[in-house]
Amino acid sequence: xxxxxxxxxxxxxxxxxxxxxxxxxxxxxxxxxxxxxxxxxxxxxxxxxxxxxxxxxxxxxxxxxxxxxxxxxxxxxxxxxxxxxxxxxxxxxxxxxxxxxxxxxxxxxxxxxxxxxxxxxxxxxxxxxxxxxxxxxxxxxxxxxxxxxxxxxxxxxxxxxxxxxxxxxxxxxxxxxxxxxxxxxxxxxxxxxxxxxxxxxxxxxxxxxxxxxxxxxxxxxxxxxxxxxxxxxxxxxxxxxxxxxxxxxxxxxxxxxxxxxxxxxxxxxxxxxxxxxxxxxxxxxxxxxxxxxxxxxxxxxxxxxxxxxxxxxxxxxx
Numbered sequence: 001x002x003x004x005x006x007x008x009x010x011x012x013x014x015x016x017x018x019x020x021x022x023x024x025x026x027x028x029x030x031x032x033x034x035x036x037x038x039x040x041x042x043x044x045x046x047x048x049x050x051x052x053x054x055x056x057x058x059x060x061x062x063x064x065x066x067x068x069x070x071x072x073x074x075x076x077x078x079x080x081x082x083x084x085x086x087x088x089x090x091x092x093x094x095x096x097x098x099x100x101x102x103x104x105x106x107x108x109x110x111x112x113x114x115x116x117x118x119x120x121x122x123x124x125x126x127x128x129x130x131x132x133x134x135x136x137x138x139x140x141x142x143x144x145x146x147x148x149x150x151x152x153x154x155x156x157x158x159x160x161x162x163x164x165x166x167x168x169x170x171x172x173x174x175x176x177x178x179x180x181x182x183x184x185x186x187x188x189x190x191x192x193x194x195x196x197x198x199x200x201x202x203x204x205x206x207x208x209x210x211x212x213x214x215x216x217x218x219x220x221x222x223x224x225x226x227x228x229x230x231x232x233x234x235x236x237x238x239x240x241x242x243x244x245x246x247x248x249x250x251x252x253x254x255x256x257x258x259x260x261x262x263x264x265x266x267x268x269x270x271x272x273x274x275x276x277x278x279x280x281x282x283x284x285x286x287x288x289x290x291x292x293x294x295x296x297x298x299x300x301x302x303x304x305x306x307x308x309x310x311x312x313x314x315x316x317x318x
Contacts, residue, residue: 011074015091046103047096052188053095057088060169065133067159086128093185094124123180134172139211141168144210148232163197164213174203205239207231215270222259228282231262234270242276242293263298279313 061069065078073081097120105116145158145165152158158165170193178186186203194200198217201207205221208229211218218236223225225239241258260274263282264314268274270288281298282284290302295313300309 003117022051025168047099047185047188049192051092051096052185054232055089055092055194056173056189056192057087058092059131059173060149061137062086062089063131063169064159067156067307086131092126093127096121097123097182097184100182119181123182127176127180130176134176137175138169140209141165141211144232145211145214147214149214162216163199164216164219165195167197167201167213167216167219168207168211169204171201171203171207174201175205175207176205205259225259225279226261226264228262228264228266230265231267231268232266234288237268238270238273238275240273240275247297281313 027080033034047151062082064081065073065085067146079277097119101116105114110240132304140192142155142158142165145162146152146155149158152162170189174186174189174193177183179188180184183203190201192302199213199219200223201219202223202225204223205225207221207227207300208231209231211227212232213234215230215235218240219233220240222240227239239260239262244258245253245256247253251259254293257277259277261277261279262268262274263280263284266280267284268280268286269288269290272286272292273290274286274292276279276293279291281294281296281300283298284296285291287301287303290304290307292302292307297311301311
């Protein structure tokens with residue numbers, strides 16, 4: 001093993017390392033001294049992006065073992081593989097859950113004294129118990145993609161190839177972690193999917209069954225978005241916030257409902273931008289490149305030409 005870094009560090013005068021190290025120490029100390037905001041805790045015991053990637057990949061292969069599992073897996077060994085893989089992945093998830101809960105407790109004195117290990121076990125046990133229902137839910141997404149894309153030749157092609165399906169698999173698991181009180185693990189998981197697929201779905205977004213993202217690149221779905229059943233969206237669609245509320249001190253208010261509600265059976269075509277806590281009525285179609293900041297009635301066909309004149313949602317206009 002090369003000891004080049006040690007040799008370089010030992011060469012006095014090549015770089016002013018003592019000064020640089022000291023200034024970096026001062027920068028860290030100043031950052032950590034700030035109060036009133038969730039900042040860096042100063043500890044190293046944090047959840048691992050690498051570990052979460054391995055956990056989610058393992059869970060995906062357990063949910064779809066003969067399609068997304070190992071290439072040499074055979075049907076007679078399927079249950080054994082699923083059980084072994086789940087046990088390993090859930091134990092790793094338990095460790096990551098402990099790390100997040102302890103990290104949160106370091107930042108929030110109100111959590112001091114809680115039995116964090118027991119809480120982590122309950123969260124992971126509950127997560128494990130919903131995996132069968134999650135598989136059924138994901139089957140509706142795969143079916144929606146196959147039925148919604150004339151280029152799809154088989155369900156297997158959809159599951160193996162479509163970035164929108166991979167993104168929704170990650171999201172459905174991340175959403176469960178988010179709801180269970182592990183928002184950091186959830187966000188890590190969603191950002192792994194984002195980096196792989198180009199599809200950015202916040203784990204807080206609520207998405208109904210039979211959801212299909214076609215092509216997918218550049219799709220953004222915000223934290224408080226609510227999407228109904230049988231919704232189809234295309235590439236570069238944004239379901240975002242129109243504005244960010246601030247408190248009396250000018251600090252950004254977090255957790256406010258600020259993203260759209262999309263009702264059942266809506267189609268949103270490529271490049272559409274839908275902003276604010278507005279409602280897209282059931283059965284509506286939003287055309288490509290439309291910019292929309294107001295609610296629309298069920299069954300509305302919105303285009304660039306008529307976007308400012310479409311009928312408002314009769315019950316949900318805000």
